[in-house]
Each structure stands twice: as structure tokens, then as C-alpha cells.
Amino acid sequence: MLALNLLINGLVTGCALGVVAVSFQLAYSTTRIFHVAHAGIYTLAGYLAFSMVERGLPDPFAIIIAALICAALGALIQYALYATLERRRASHLSVLIASLGVLAVIQNVISAFYSPNIIPFTSAWRGQMMSLGLTEVQVATLIVCLAVFAAALLFARLTPLGKRIRAVASNPFLAEITRLRPQQTYIIVMAIASAMVAIPGALVAMDLGLQPYNGTTVLLTATIAVIAGGIGSLTGAFALAVLITVLQNLSLLAISGEWSVGITFFIFLIFMLFRPTGLFAQR
Amino acid sequence: MAGHTKAIADLSALGASLGRRDVLISILAGGLASTLPLGAWANDAGPIKLGAILPLTGPGAAVGTQQQRGLMFGVEQINKRGGIAGRPLEITYEDDQGRPDQAVLSFNKFVDLYHFPLIFSAYSGPTLAMAPLATRKEVVLINGGAQSDRLAKASPYLFNTIPVAGDEIAVLTKYLLENGKKNAAILYENDAAGTPSRDDFIKSFTAGGGVITGQEPSATGQTDYRPALLKLSDTKPDVLFAMLTDGLGALAEQLRQMKPDFLVVGTSFFNDPDALKNPGSNGWLHTQVKISAPPELAAAFKEKFGVAMEFWGTQYANAVFIVAKAIEKVIADGALITGANIRKAFFDVKTFDVMVPAVFTTNTAAMEIDIVQTQDGAHHLVKEYKAG
Amino acid sequence: MDFLFSYLTLVAIFIILSLSTNLLVGIVGIFSVSQAAIFGLGAYIVGYCLVNDVMSFLPALAVAALASLVLNVLITLPSLRVSGDYFVVTSFGIQLLATAAFTNLTEITGGASGMPGIPPAEFFGLSFDSGFKNFLLAAIAATIASLWFALLMRAPFGRLLRAIREDELAVAAFGKNVLFAKVRAAAIAGVMAGAAGGLYAVYLSFIDPTTFDLNASVLLLTMVVLGGARTLAGSIVGPLVLLALPQLLTFIDIPTTTAAAVRQGIYGLLLILFMVFRPQGLVGEKL
Numbered sequence: 031m032l033a034l035n036l037l038i039n040g041l042v043t044g045c046a047l048g049v050v051a052v053s054f055q056l057a058y059s060t061t062r063i064f065h066v067a068h069a070g071i072y073t074l075a076g077y078l079a080f081s082m083v084e085r086g087l088p089d090p091f092a093i094i095i096a097a098l099i100c101a102a103l104g105a106l107i108q109y110a111l112y113a114t115l116e117r118r119r120a121s122h123l124s125v126l127i128a129s130l131g132v133l134a135v136i137q138n139v140i141s142a143f144y145s146p147n148i149i150p151f152t153s154a155w156r157g158q159m160m161s162l163g164l165t166e167v168q169v170a171t172l173i174v175c176l177a178v179f180a181a182a183l184l185f186a187r188l189t190p191l192g193k194r195i196r197a198v199a200s201n202p203f204l205a206e207i208t209r210l211r212p213q214q215t216y217i218i219v220m221a222i223a224s225a226m227v228a229i230p231g232a233l234v235a236m237d238l239g240l241q242p243y244n245g246t247t248v249l250l251t252a253t254i255a256v257i258a259g260g261i262g263s264l265t266g267a268f269a270l271a272v273l274i275t276v277l278q279n280l281s282l283l284a285i286s287g288e289w290s291v292g293i294t295f296f297i298f299l300i301f302m303l304f305r306p307t308g309l310f311a312q313r
Numbered sequence: 314m315a316g317h318t319k320a321i322a323d324l325s326a327l328g329a330s331l332g333r334r335d336v337l338i339s340i341l342a343g344g345l346a347s348t349l350p351l352g353a354w355a356n357d358a359g360p361i362k363l364g365a366i367l368p369l370t371g372p373g374a375a376v377g378t379q380q381q382r383g384l385m386f387g388v389e390q391i392n393k394r395g396g397i398a399g400r401p402l403e404i405t406y407e408d409d410q411g412r413p414d415q416a417v418l419s420f421n422k423f424v425d426l427y428h429f430p431l432i433f434s435a436y437s438g439p440t441l442a443m444a445p446l447a448t449r450k451e452v453v454l455i456n457g458g459a460q461s462d463r464l465a466k467a468s469p470y471l472f473n474t475i476p477v478a479g480d481e482i483a484v485l486t487k488y489l490l491e492n493g494k495k496n497a498a499i500l501y502e503n504d505a506a507g508t509p510s511r512d513d514f515i516k517s518f519t520a521g522g523g524v525i526t527g528q529e530p531s532a533t534g535q536t537d538y539r540p541a542l543l544k545l546s547d548t549k550p551d552v553l554f555a556m557l558t559d560g561l562g563a564l565a566e567q568l569r570q571m572k573p574d575f576l577v578v579g580t581s582f583f584n585d586p587d588a589l590k591n592p593g594s595n596g597w598l599h600t601q602v603k604i605s606a607p608p609e610l611a612a613a614f615k616e617k618f619g620v621a622m623e624f625w626g627t628q629y630a631n632a633v634f635i636v637a638k639a640i641e642k643v644i645a646d647g648a649l650i651t652g653a654n655i656r657k658a659f660f661d662v663k664t665f666d667v668m669v670p671a672v673f674t675t676n677t678a679a680m681e682i683d684i685v686q687t688q689d690g691a692h693h694l695v696k697e698y699k700a701g
Numbered sequence: 702m703d704f705l706f707s708y709l710t711l712v713a714i715f716i717i718l719s720l721s722t723n724l725l726v727g728i729v730g731i732f733s734v735s736q737a738a739i740f741g742l743g744a745y746i747v748g749y750c751l752v753n754d755v756m757s758f759l760p761a762l763a764v765a766a767l768a769s770l771v772l773n774v775l776i777t778l779p780s781l782r783v784s785g786d787y788f789v790v791t792s793f794g795i796q797l798l799a800t801a802a803f804t805n806l807t808e809i810t811g812g813a814s815g816m817p818g819i820p821p822a823e824f825f826g827l828s829f830d831s832g833f834k835n836f837l838l839a840a841i842a843a844t845i846a847s848l849w850f851a852l853l854m855r856a857p858f859g860r861l862l863r864a865i866r867e868d869e870l871a872v873a874a875f876g877k878n879v880l881f882a883k884v885r886a887a888a889i890a891g892v893m894a895g896a897a898g899g900l901y902a903v904y905l906s907f908i909d910p911t912t913f914d915l916n917a918s919v920l921l922l923t924m925v926v927l928g929g930a931r932t933l934a935g936s937i938v939g940p941l942v943l944l945a946l947p948q949l950l951t952f953i954d955i956p957t958t959t960a961a962a963v964r965q966g967i968y969g970l971l972l973i974l975f976m977v978f979r980p981q982g983l984v985g986e987k988l
Contacts, residue, residue, distance in 0.1 A: 031547070032543060032544065032547040035543050036540060036543055036544075039539055039540060039543065040540075043537070058786075064786045064789050066789070111973065111977065114977055115976065115977065118977075118980075120976065120980060120988075121730070121987075121988055123726065123730055123731075123732055123988055124976045124980055124988045125976075126732045126789065127732070127922060127926060127972055127976055127988070128972060128973050128976040128977065130734070130919065130922070130969075130972060131968075131969040131970065131971070131972025131973035131976065132969065132973060133969070134919060134966065134968055134969025134972070135966050135969035135970055135973065137969075138966035138969065139966060141374075142966070145375060146374050146375055147375045147559050148534070148536055148559050148560040148562065148563055148587075149562075149587075150562035150563045150565075150566055150587050150591070152590075157566060157569060157570055159570060165570055238536040238537050238563060238567075239536040239560065239562065239563035239566075240536075241534045241535075241536055241560075243534050244534045244535065244536065246793070246915070247797065250790065250793050250794065250797070253789075253790050254790060254794075257787060257790060279540050282529075282540050282541070282543075282544050283544075286528070286529060286530065287529050287530050287531070287540065287541055288503060288530045288532075288801060288804075288805045289801065289805070291794075291797050291798060291801050292798060292801065294794075295794040295797070295798055298790065298791075298794060302787065302791070408947070410947070411911065412911065412912060413815075413905060413907055413908075413909060413912060414711060414901075414905055414912065415947065417707055417905060418704070418707050418708055418711065421703045421704040421706075421707045421708075421832070422704040424703070424704075425702060425703050425704040425705075426704060437814065437815075438815055438907075438909045438911060441815065441817050441907050442905055442906070442907040444817075445818075445906055445907075461814055463814060463817065467817070503804055503805070503813055504804070504813040504911075505813045505814045505815065505909065505911075506813075507813070508804075508807070508812055508813040508814060509813075509814050530805075
């Protein structure tokens with residue numbers, strides 16, 4: 031029974047993480063920038079949704095608006111910061127450090143503006159129990175995140191924009207020459223990825239509460255899923271995210287929660303040693 | 314002494330406007346000046362100056378800023394009544410970011426440059442780091458907030474104006490065992506606040522014949538308690554001891570969803586407005602150090618700062634009242650206001666009949682500890698355990 | 702005077718840490734947010750040995766330096782062969798794991814409550830138990846570290862590292878063992894960080910996991926970025942300025958509620974601004 035409960039719980043949280051992983055995958059495989067500030071956008075989405083709900087907006091609208099604002103922010107970071115650094119021929123390391131700086135700024139602005147402490151999302155309908163011991167918002171998270179994942183897959187495979195993005199991702203140099211305008215594509219990709227990550231950001235916050243700094247660990251786990259799943263593979267990222275989360279939850283049957291980080295990291299090391307290209311790598 | 318302090322303040326202000334190199338020079342100048350023999354300063358009629366080193370930024374900031382408000386309020390109240398033996402009280406505040414090394418820097422600055430005989434502090438990490446220095450320099454440290462048991466013996470100059478966690482937990486476990494609760498599970502925050510309390514609970518609960526069915530940590534800032542709660546609930550405990558300083562609101566919500574069979578118990582930290590707002594906290598049982606400000610003071614605090622006085626505000630205002638009484642004694646005895654004399658006064662006065670009464674037979678205050686239960690956002694007294 | 706000495710001791714220790722981070726990040730070019738973990742490892746080893754009377758200061762420091770060397774090499778090794786971005790994850794993971802270890806291995810480290818009562822350093826019959834003596838110890842160590850760094854950079858090894866930074870493939874094509882050079886640099890960086898940890902433990906007499914967390918790593922990175930990468934001057938200027946910053950802020954009147962965001966956010970803002978407008982830092986070379 032406990033195992034079943036942990037499994038179900040893990041599936042829900044895992045799907046949310048899956049969308050984080052997919053969105054990161056999208057941004058990373060296209061722009062090649064390890065955008066750690068993504069964790070800040072994830073966190074910010076929750077707080078934005080919170081502010082809007084406090085003002086009386088219904089939840090779905092709050093999430094959508096949060097996603098739009100995050101999309102704009104993501105695009106801004108790409109346009110104003112990353113593109114500028116690329117123009118100045120900044121080293122890869124410089125971009126990484128700048129991204130870390132953005133993350134620190136976002137987290138601390140949130141902390142100052144709202145509170146450094148945990149803020150619970152005031153529960154209304156969200157805490158209603160449904161079947162399988164899950165609450166309404168957990169069920170919503172499950173469904174919405176799976177839907178977002180499916181949409182992302184379809185988008186990448188079928189739409190012209192999706193194909194363009196994949197083209198730019200696979201060969202930026204060629205893309206430049208063939209007038210696919212990679213820079214513009216990067217901005218679009220960052221906007222999409224940021225909007226995408228805002229969804230689990232808001233949903234998980236609605237379920238569990240807000241905290242300015244715990245996005246970092248979430249992103250770390252998501253990036254491990256991306257790497258283990260294989261760079262370029264959306265399915266790999268999603269699947270591994272769910273798998274890692276379920277394993278983390280089930281590991282509680284055997285050990286205490288203090289080493290959850292260890293489990294995740296251990297998985298990562300295994301992959302680094304034996305299959306550094308990941309499970310479903312596409313290049 | 315007043316003139317000397319002003320000179321240093323002037324130098325420092327000058328330094329701020331001049332730039333880094335010049336600030337270093339002014340620090341050097343101040344440092345050199347502070348090594349000159351200065352003589353007694355208690356015989357001035359000037360203000361009594363004390364220091365406070367608190368986590369005003371960083372993870373402890375929400376608590377630290379509230380503690381600062383408590384101190385400021387206490388100072389205001391004292392000065393409204395004419396100060397300490399007619400002399401106004403002044404506290405200088407510094408931020409240690411919750412970090413032990415910054416606390417040590419601030420401590421040295423306060424003692425070397427400003428010669429404060431007494432410093433208010435918070436959080437066990439920084440306080441423990443300052444404790445050996447307090448002993449060496451004979452400066453009194455007042456801890457009004459941290460409850461780590463290590464603080465009880467860290468320095469003869471460290472006074473804890475709040476019972477340490479071990480005292481509260483001793484009362485809690487006694488009550489639980491008296492009422493037939495034999496099996497307990499523990500959810501604790503894995504940091505300097507939570508882990509020692511977990512240890513205290515295990516020690517005193519098992520000493521009384523109780524059994525610990527399981528324990529799970531929560532990382533600082535963690536909001537997802539479900540996996541831990543699922544696991545602990547599976548061990549079928551009578552009670553769950555929840556030791557969290559942050560996130561009780563989220564815990565209340567998740568417990569509400571779970572509809573557990575066990576009783577949820579804790580310490581003074583359960584005084585959490587977010588938790589109280591949530592129906593999930595109905596029936597929670599906890600110890601409560603008898604801290605409550607009289608309504609007119611609480612209202613005055615709320616008016617001045619716009620937030621409720623709550624636990625930390627009351628605690629630190631009370632700490633000021635206690636210190637004021639001790640210094641009054643020193644002055645009444647005709648002695649210099651030094652750390653050593655203030656320390657002596659604490660034990661001479663012993664029973665402090667201030668806003669929240671405290672008794673000092675050791676370096677830690679003994680106060681009344683009650684058992685209360687929350688229902689619909691309010692506390693109901695269940696049992697009292699008097700101090701001493 | 703103790704105030705001045707305590708500040709300068711901290712500066713000296715952070716100069717050593719800055720040199721270590723500079724070596725790893727500035728010169729070898731690895732993005733590292735786990736330097737605080739190595740710093741912590743050194744501190745806990747020395748702390749443990751002194752508190753439990755396992756060995757005296759100098760041997761403990763040597764053990765700490767060795768352990769830090771090994772750990773740093775181990776964690777950089779796999780990622781030196783794979784793409785740089787994988788190291789980002791590794792680095793974050795190591796830092797988080799280290800914090801978990803410091804917090805949970807209570808028997809050894811004292812756990813979340815920290816390790817108090819670390820006695821002062823003692824060797825050659827001298828006890829370093831005052832503010833001034835601690836400063837002296839730290840200053841001597843910082844001087845040694847600085848000289849080491851400077852000599853290293855002037856030596857063929859330093860030129861090799863620079864060349865690797867410019868064009869790794871060309872260097873490899875010339876038959877130079879790129880991997881070995883990077884590992885050697887990581888090893889030296891480890892020794893410095895571990896030694897700094899040991900000095901920190903005896904200076905403060907109390908250590909806890911919060912000092913060696915992710916925020917500390919970010920602070921170190923900021924010191925290198927601000928001071929300037931790859932130069933000795935940069936490793937000195939960075940700590941000097943960033944440690945003075947909170948002290949300076951106290952002399953100026955900023956309302957404390959805003960000071961919260963001001964300081965923490967400032968580190969992030971500095972990283973961004975310097976990367977965009979002055980990647981070489983104040984007195985360094987372009988990262």
C-alpha cells in the first residue's frame with residue numbers, strides 16, 4: 031500500500047518534472063546554452079500565479095498569464111543577455127556565469143518582494159481529494175503536464191516552426207547561411223520553453239506552496255533527466271524525469287529521505303560512466 | 314566615551330563617502346584608537362549603548378527582522394518610561410546574514426570599536442561562534458531566540474532568555490506519556506534548529522518508555538512533505554512530532570488532505586499564522602512558553618510596525634526588559650556597566666518580574682511552559698507546567 | 702584591533718580560495734560551483750582531527766589538503782573528457798551532496814548544529830590563539846599560495862594551461878597531454894581550497910554546513926569574476942572588495958528590509974554586469 035501510494039505520488043510529481051525537463055531540453059538543444067536561470071523562471075511562475083489568484087483571478091487564467099509573462103522574460107534574457115554575449119564572442123563559461131547571475135537575481139528579488147519563507151497557496155478547491163488519494167490539483171497537474179508533453183512532441187514533429195527549430199538546433203551554422211535566422215529562432219524557443227516551464231511551476235506551487243530557492247534542486251534533477259535521456263530527445267527527457275522521481279519516492283521504502291539528492295546524483299554518475307550520450311540520444 | 318564613539322562614527326561616515334581605500338584607513342584609525350586606554354565610561358550621563366547582531370538578510374531574515382522589531386519596541390518602551398536609571402537606551406544593529414563568520418566580524422567590531430558590554434544575538438550557529446569570544450572579552454551575549462541545547466553551556470557570558478528546546482520537549486513528552494501515547498513518529502527539519510530537537514525528543518520520549526516508530530527529515534525550504542508523511546503514517550504512530558520552523562502552513566494543508574489517525578504535536582513553533590489559518594491544524598497539540606504580551610503593548614507594536622507582535626517580537630522585547638533590569642541593578646550598586654558586572658547582576662536579581670517573567674538560576678531562563686491545543690485558529694489551554 | 706585582524710584573516714583565507722577557484726574556473730575553464738564543498742571538506746577534516754585529538758594541526762592540514770586534492774581530481778576527471786556542460790550538473794550535484802553529507806553525518810561532523818570548540822592551531826611550540834596570531838598564520842598561508850600561483854603561471858606549466866585555453870585541439874595535436882595538465886591544475890586547486898578550509902576552522906573555532914553551501918560557491922565565483930580571472934591581482938582584489946562590501950553597507954544607511962535583496966541580489970547582478978560589460982573583471986583577463 032505504501033509502495034503504491036509512493037508510486038502514484040511519484041508519477042504526479044514526475045510528470046511535472048517531465049515538463050520542466052522537456053522545456054529545458056528544448057532550450058538547450060537549440061541554443062546550446064545551459065540556461066540555469068530556467069530554475070528562476072520556474073519559481074517565478076508560481077509567485078506570479080499566486081499574486082494573481084490573490085487578486086481574485088481564477089486559477090487557469092492565473093497560470094496562463096504567468097506563462098505569458100515568463101515567456102516574455104525568457105525571450106528578454108535571450109535577447110538582451112545571451113545574444114549580447116554571443117555578439118561579444120563571450121566564452122561558454124561567461125554565458126554560464128551570467129545565467130547563474132540571472133538566477134541569483136530572480137531568486138533574491140522574489141525573496142525580497144514576497145518573503146524568504148514558505149508561503150502556502152491558500153487552498154480552496156485545490157485540496158479536494160479525488161480518487162487514488164490524490165487531490166484535485168494533483169490530478170490537474172498530471173493531466174495538464176502529460177498534455178503539454180504531447181503538445182510539445184507534436185509541435186516539434188509537425189509544425190513548420192517546430193521543424194525550423196529542429197533544423198537550427200541540428201546545425202546553427204548552416205541555419206545562418208540558409209537564412210533560417212537562428213537568433214530569432216533562439217528568442218522564440220526561449221519564449222516557448224519559459225512558457226512551458228511556467229505551467230508546472232504554477233501547478234506545483236498551487237499544490238505544495240511557494241519558496242524562493244527550491245527551484246535549483248528541481249532544475250538539477252531535470253537536467254539529469256535531460257542528459258540521461260539523451261540530448262535532443264524530448265521523450266527521453268520526459269521519461270527519465272518520471273523515472274527518476276518515482277525512484278526517489280520509492281527509495282523511501284528502504285532509506286531515509288536525507289539522501290534523496292544522493293539517489294538522483296548516483297543515477298547521473300552511472301549514466302556518465304556507462305552511457306554518456308543518454309538513452310535516446312539523437313546525435 | 315561618548316566623544317570617542319562620536320569620533321569613530323564621524324570617521325566611519327567620512328569613510329563611506331570617500332571610498333574603499335579611505336574606509337580602510339578609517340577602520341585602521343578606529344582600530345588604533347580603540348587600543349588606547351580609555352577609562353571608565355559608566356559614569357557618563359550619556360545613553361547606554363548596546364549592540365545587536367541578527368540575521369537581517371539571508372535565510373533567517375524573516376525571523377531576524379521580526380526580532381529586531383522586538384528589540385526596537387523594547388527600547389522604545391524603556392525610553393518612554395525614562396530609560397534605565399534616567400539614561401536612554403540605544404541599540405546598534407548589525408546583520409550577520411545568519412553566518413557564523415560574519416557574526417564574529419560584527420562581534421569584534423562592536424567590542425573593539427564601540428565597546429558594547431552586551432550584545433543581543435540570534436540563531437545558534439552565529440551565537441555559538443561568538444560564545445568563546447564573549448568569554449574571552451567578558452561581553453554578555455543575550456540569546457533570545459535560538460533553542461539549541463548547546464547554548465546552555467556555551468559560555469558563562471551567554472544568557473538565554475528563552476528556555477532551550479530541551480525544556481519544552483521535556484514537558485511535551487511528559488504530557489504525552491502521561492496520556493498514554495506510546496508510539497511516536499518524527500518529521501524534522503534537517504538543520505541546526507530541527508535536528509537537535511529531534512534528538513531531544515527521542516531521548517526524553519524513550520527514557521519515559523515510549524517508542525519511536527520512524528523519523529524522516531525535511532530539507533530547509535522543502536515544501537513537499539507527502540512522501541515523508543506517507544512513510545511515517547505507515548508506521549502507525551499515536552503521535553507525529555513535527556519539528557519545522559518554516560512550512561507549517563504547507564504541512565497543515567497536506568495533513569488535512571491525508572486525514573491522519575495520529576495526533577500532531579510540536580513546540581512553540583506551532584505558533585504559525587499560516588498553519589493556524591488552515592483547518593488542517595485543528596487538534597494540533599504543542600508546548601507554549603508562556604509568552605504573551607499584554608494587549609495594550611501588542612496593539613502598540615502592531616500600530617508601530619504594521620505586523621503582529623507574535624512570538625519573536627514578544628521574546629526580544631522581553632529580552633530588552635530583562636537586560637534593562639539587570640543594568641539597573643548594576644547602576645544601583647554603583648558599579649561600572651561592564652559585561653562582568655551585568656553578568657553578576659543577572660544572578661543577583663535572579664527573578665525578573667518583567668512582561669514575561671523569567672527566573673535565572675542558570676544561564677537559561679526558566680519560564681512557565683503550557684500545553685495548548687489549536688482549534689479553528691485559536692489556542693486552548695490544556696495543562697500548565699510552572700517554572701523552576 | 703581584533704576587528705581589523707578578523708577581517709583581514711577572512712580576506713587572506715578567501716584569497717587562497719579565490720586563487721583555487723581562479724585556477725579551476727579562470728584558467729582551466731571549468732564552471733565550478735563546488736569549490737565551497739572542497740573548502741568544507743578541508744575545514745571538517747582539520748576540525749575533526751583537532752577536536753578529537755587525532756593529530757595536531759600541521760598533519761591534519763596535510764591530510765585535509767590531500768583529501769581535497771583527491772576529491773577535486775575525482776570530480777573533475779570524468780567531465781574533463783566529456784563536454785563542459787555535463788560538469789555543470791556534476792558540480793551542482795557535488796555541492797548539494799557535500800552539504801547533505803556535512804548535515805547528515807552527525808557522528809563525524811556534528812551535523813546541522815555544527816562543530817564547536819575547535820582548538821587553535823599549534824605547531825613548533827607556538828599556539829595561534831589570538832586575533833593577531835591567526836591573522837599572521839592566514840597571511841603567511843596566503844602569501845605562499847600567491848607565490849605558488851605566480852610561479853606556476855610563469856612556468857612552462859602555466860604557459861601550457863594558457864595554450865589549452867586558447868586552442869585545446871592544437872595543443873593536443875602537438876602531442877601535449879591536455880588531460881594531465883588539467884588534472885594537475887584541478888589537483889592544485891583542491892590543495893589550496895582544502896588548506897583554506899583548515900585555516901578557517903581554527904580561526905573561527907566553530908564550523909557548520911551553512912558556511913559551505915551553494916551560496917558560498919556563488920560568492921567565490923563572484924570574487925573571481927569581479928576581481929578578474931587568471932591573474933594574481935584579480936584573486937586578491939576580488940575577496941578584498943566583496944568582503945568589504947557588507948561592512949561598507951553597514952556604514953551607509955540602508956533600510957534593512959531592502960538591504961536583504963541588495964546584498965544577495967548584488968552578487969547576481971555583479972556576475973551579469975561584469976560578464977556583459979567587463980569580462981576581465983577589475984584587474985584580470987577575459988574569462
